Amino acid sequence: xxxxxAFDRINSNVHSLQNGVFTIGPDGSDCRHIxxxxxxxxxxxxxxxxxxxxxxxxxxxxxSIFEMTPDGGNVRRLTFHKGYSAEMxxxxxxxxxxxxxxxxxxxYRYQIYxxxxxxxxxxxxxxxxxxxxxxxxxxxxxxxxxxxxPRSDRQLYVMSLDGQHKRECRxxxxxxxxxxxxxxxxxxxxxxxxxxxxxxxxxxxLCQVPINxxxxxxxxxxxxxxxxxxxxxxxxxxxxxxIYVLPLDGTPERKLVANPLGExxxxxxxxxxxxxFL
Numbered sequence: 001x002x003x004x005x006a007f008d009r010i011n012s013n014v015h016s017l018q019n020g021v022f023t024i025g026p027d028g029s030d031c032r033h034i035x036x037x038x039x040x041x042x043x044x045x046x047x048x049x050x051x052x053x054x055x056x057x058x059x060x061x062x063x064s065i066f067e068m069t070p071d072g073g074n075v076r077r078l079t080f081h082k083g084y085s086a087e088m089x090x091x092x093x094x095x096x097x098x099x100x101x102x103x104x105x106x107x108y109r110y111q112i113y114x115x116x117x118x119x120x121x122x123x124x125x126x127x128x129x130x131x132x133x134x135x136x137x138x139x140x141x142x143x144x145x146x147x148x149x150p151r152s153d154r155q156l157y158v159m160s161l162d163g164q165h166k167r168e169c170r171x172x173x174x175x176x177x178x179x180x181x182x183x184x185x186x187x188x189x190x191x192x193x194x195x196x197x198x199x200x201x202x203x204x205x206l207c208q209v210p211i212n213x214x215x216x217x218x219x220x221x222x223x224x225x226x227x228x229x230x231x232x233x234x235x236x237x238x239x240x241x242x243i244y245v246l247p248l249d250g251t252p253e254r255k256l257v258a259n260p261l262g263e264x265x266x267x268x269x270x271x272x273x274x275x276x277f278l
Contacts, residue, residue, distance in 0.1 A: 034072030138185030187226030
């Protein structure tokens, strides 16, 4: 299959602008509106599913995790945490499991759960402290942000797929965040301060991603071969967040998704995810 990038778009007042989940070619061609609602689309490693979160009326408009096929079909709700919001899904390497963050609003902290998409109840992987933003790595471990106390600084930790062997992730420095692995496992992307970096899984070959104005970048993901990044960035309060693609060979970045101009900041396009194939 041809490579594609998924993203979500939200807006408040531009009635002619479609909301929801889209996919588009990395060259900006063939943009498809696949669902009129949903946020944070994430491709499965086998390319057959896209997970996303969506607010549901039956649960007070809190978020649940769903899955669908890349054409927007076969939508299936996966989580039913009554009174709690499920967010930030990430797929296992075999595309059978998801990990996600559950917002425990009474305690003002997150807890991480694992779910078998083929059936069965969700399983908590963390208990105590504030654990969020899980990322399932190609080596079948889960990297996540952890802090001992809510509202304190988080640090990247790693654990096994059953929630055991929790420890600091030595690949990163204490203030690093938002790690992402290429689908082939050869390149790791992460944020440090307001900059983005890539390196090998052993930490070698560290180099900075030449994104200008990185403080306005909401999310960055890496292509399957580790040669390009896609990111959402806000350069104007008029246009909101828009999607860009940047090759790492020195080629200039290009705008992939532009929002229409409005009198006010009306729309955001972000929640970007790259398919696992080229």
